Amino acid sequence: MxxxxxxxxxxxxxxxxxxxxxxxxxxxxxxxxxxxxxxxxxxxxAVRPAARVVVTAHDTLRVPTPAGDRTARLAHPRAIPAATVAELRRLGPVTVDRSPAGVHRVGVDADPAAVREAVGRTAEVLTGDARRHADxxxxxxxxxxxxxxxxxxxxxxxxxxxxxxxxxxxxxxxxxxxxxxxxxxxxxxxxxxxxxxxxxxxxxxxxxxxxxxxxxxxxxxxxxxxxxxxxxxxxxxxxxxxxxxxxxxxxxxxxxxxxxxxxxxxxxxxxxxxxxxxxxEASADSGVLTPGRLLCGTALLLTAAVTLALSLTGDPGDLLHRKTYVSRPMLLITAAALLSPLVLRPLVRLLAPLPGVCSLLIRENTSAGVRRTAALAAPVLVTVALAGSLLGATATLNRAKAAEARDRTTAAFVVTPADGRGFDERTLRRLRAVPDTVVSPSSSTAVHVLEDGVALIRSEARAAAPGALAATSRLPLAAGRVSDLDDDSIIVNEEWQRHRVGDRVRVWLGDGTPRTLRIAAVMTTGTGGNGVHLTPRNAPGAAADRVDVALAAGADPRAVATALHRAAGHHRVLTREAWLRATHPETHRTTRLGLLLVLGIALLYTGISVANTTVMAASGRVRDLAALRLAGATRGQVLRLTGAEALTVVAAGALLGLLVTAVNLAGMWMALALLSVRPPLALPWQALGITVAACALLAVVSAVVPAALALRRRAVDPAGFRD
Known part of the structure; x- marks a missing residue:
């Protein structure tokens, strides 16, 4: 053998x-x-710091648990005390790299043991390869x-x-x-x-x-x-x-x-x-959908349906994660490809409904050669479904996040820092002094909570005064009121393990300070951007990096805008619409390149598969082409018929791919609806059009070129041809 x-x-x-x-x-x-x-x-x-000893503020939170210490990086490490810095200067020259937390490089001559003794527990001393953590x-x-x-x-x-x-x-x-x-x-x-x-x-x-x-x-x-x-x-x-x-x-x-x-x-x-x-002698296919293929396709289809149902009922947010919406479509795509012979015949008849010899031949040829039709349509289905599912998922998520931001923001103006570092107190006083406005400065921070006694979970947070926060935003609350927020409370979302209004939760603030706070309100989960809200007192070390401005009743927007520009100085003053456009969610560059790489691989394999299928099928169609020539068809008519058949099959595969895309995106839409977000589905029509056009071009060229080579032979009795 x-x-x-x-x-x-x-x-x-x-x-x-x-x-x-x-x-x-x-x-x-x-x-x-x-x-x-x-x-x-x-x-x-690589280790970049040139100093032999590097002293940094404690920027790591350590929480003891029965399973060992859990660590996390702090959002706002405390600055190294001035007394400690003075002790370090006695040991050698000290260079301050960053503030307020500070990274201090002590001279190459300083003894690490002496530095550790001088620092004690007020800071962290790094030597050797550990110095890279200070970079x-x-x-x-x-x-x-x-x-x-x-x-x-x-x-x-x-x-x-x-x-x-x-x-x-x-x-x-x-x-x-x-x-x-x-x-x-x-x-x-x-x-x-x-x-x-x-x-x-x-x-x-x-x-x-x-x-x-x-x-x-x-x-x-x-x-x-x-x-x-x-x-x-x-x-x-x-x-x-x-x-x-x-x-x-x-x-x-x-x-x-x-x-x-x-x-x-x-x-x-x-x-x-x-x-x-x-x-x-006949080349018509029979028994195309074998029992094994039917069983595998049905099993994959049921698996896709069951896993989707389990995710929707258990953890809808899991469907919004990149690794999920990249891998989950594979089940449905494979199932559709395996079961495609069930629908290809009626689909082709639907795509070629016109009367005439050409449409009749297209319908009969594709119906008689279902195995060839399925082999050609399957890679098109895979490529179109991948393009639609992956790019559509990211576009739908971006729309959902944009809709959340639009619903949450009720301020007429948003002031953002020009340098990205935040606002000084003098600028904030000038902004608060603008008449006919409610000014709400807020700062980015983070809190940590220990769930199940072993998992240290970080939540992004914003700190703002409760009254001003309620006037400039509309939080998606599931329970409680924003006005109940105070220095002894916190607003959480439904992702938290404990999220009942009135319960008290132990958290660690951005600088590592432990606090036990009462839950004042609970927000819906949304796309994951509904974090935590605190008062400024519970965000030590966090500088205001955004100022929302609401108009009082009867205020003149133009007059307020002029006053805000004057008070903000070199900082940017944006209208609500301008700020929403400037902060519209976009797919991360690495994610976008990764998706394009995936689609490029799929399209390349589609070309290989289409070319391979049509070339292998060409020898089996020599008799058919010869029969058409003997029946009076010209060479051009035969080639146009061949190209039309290829286009019809590509269209069938593209429609099946669009159907798979719609089902995949419908699952994501249902997950968003369960998370209280209802954006419209975003189909990447441009990318889909380019993908289908590329598949059509590959299919037509791969079908017409072998047919043209075969037609160079003299049209004689087709019974004389051999495979």
Whole structure:
């Protein structure tokens, strides 16, 4: 069987080209992402502080629990006491890097033990590699590395998913095109097991060659990707590729497993080929939707429905997380692709309803070759559904966040600091003095709460005076009143474990101060931006970074605007609408690039799959084309018919992809509705149009070019043609 498989590869190399390219590309991408990911996991930001000893304020909250200490970074660390700084100056020259919390670099000659003795418990002393924690770039580098992990992990997952899909489809279609060949082998005495082993041996040979090729390509691509990510700011500037070898092993064996798994179902179907198949003359498909395909598709469809229902009833907010709305659509997409033969015939008839020979031929050809139609429509479905689901999810979330901000903000004007550092007290006094206004300065801070006795949870918060807050905003309250907020209370949201009005919760403020506060009101969860509200007294160290201004009854907006500009000085005064436009939520750059990378991978695989399917189908359609020529059709008419068939199938796949997109986004919309947000669904029509146009172009070119080459032969009796 191995020698037969090798001979088959030599004589039918066009049938395996698509599988080889898809596998090689997939392994190359896995190798590239694996090498860069391994380097990012082992990389550590460099030590930048030049001083031998660095003294920092305590910026870490430590809370003891039965499971050990839980730590979190404080929003507003307390400044190093002046007395401590004076003691440090006695030991050597002291350089202050930041204030008010301060990072103090003590001279290279200072003894670390003496510095620790002078500091005591008032600050933290860093030496050696620990000094990197005092560098503001350290946190940025760590965030960049974390974003890289998410980006590369998503790209690798989608690559594996789509490559399995394409390879399995390619082998299934190749087996279908070789029914007579397998039937002849059965007639010659080959058993079902031998046929299956032959198909698996072919997959093994293709898998080994393609995986090895992919590893070689990946070794050249990884340094290019690492350099490009550093240049684009997606990785720290110092990031370089390491010497890890495990990504090569992981990519190679993954590729080989993909080839064997993709061919497993095809080999089973090939083994069931009866010897009587050798006598078949008609090319019409029968039994396209096999019991295994129906069972897998139904199981995936039910899984998608059940998991969606569980999320909606248990934790709707989980559907808004990036890793969820990137991975969850895969279930529904795969189910739709597996079950697509059920709806392709009626869908094609719906798309080609016009009377005439051309429409009739399109309907009958696509209906007779459902397996070919499904193999061509499936990658289009996957690409359109991925584009619509991923880009639509981010756009819908952005709309939801914008709607929340619009509903919460009732101020006529918003004043923002020009330098981003906050307002000084003199500016705030001038703003408060503007007549016919209610001025509400607020500051960003954070609080921590211990849930279940072991989980230290951070919540973003805003601090503002209760009366002014109620006049300039409309909080989405589920219970309680804003006016009940005072220095002994807090406004929380429904995500908190304890969120009943009147209950008391123990929290740690932005500077680490522990407080036990009464819950004055509870907000709905929303998209996750409904944090916590406190009074300024419970936000020590937080400077006012935003001033909302409401108009008194009968106030002249123009006069107030003029007075605000005069009082604000160089700071910016924006109307409510201008501020909402300036702060409209946008998809994070790393997330956007990650989604574009995912869609680029999907579109590339779509091209491979479409080209592979049409080229393999071309030899089986030579008789059909010859019959059309003998019936009087011109060469141009035959080519136009071929292109029209391809466009019809692409349209069918695109419609199925839009349906899957609508279902996926409907689940997100229901989650938002349960979280008290009801934005309109956002379909990325431009991206969908570009995706469908690209798929249509690929399909038409891949269909017309082989047909044109076949038509160069003289139109003779179609019975004389051989596959």
């Amino acid at each position: 191995l020698s037969l498989a090798l001979r088959t590869l030599r004589t039918r190399w066009t049938a395996f080209t698509g599988s080889f390219v898809a596998l090689a590309l997939g392994v190359a991408l896995l190798t590239v992402t694996g090498l860069v990911l391994a380097s990012s996991l082992s990389s550590t930001p 503001p770039g350290y946190a940025r580098d760590r965030e960049a590395l974390t974003a890289m992990h998410a980006l590369l992990g998503t790209a690798g997952g989608v690559t594996a998913f789509v490559s399995v899909f394409v390879v399995a489809s390619a082998f299934a279609f190749a087996v279908e095109r070789r029914r007579r060949e397998f039937a002849l082998l059965r007639t010659a005495g080959a058993g079902p097991g031998q046929i299956r082993r032959c198909v698996l041996a072919e997959a093994l040979a293709v898998g080994v060659l393609a995986s090895a090729t992919g590893c070689v390509l990946g070794s050249y691509g990884a340094p290019l990707l690492a350099r490009r990510m550093a240049d684009e700011g997606l990785a720290p500037a110092w990031f370089v590729l390491g010497n890890a070898t495990w990504p090569y092993h992981a990519a190679f064996w993954t590729g080989l497993s993909v080839a064997l798994c993709g061919a497993a179902a095809a080999s089973w179907r090939a083994g069931r080929t009866a010897p009587a198949e050798a006598l078949r």
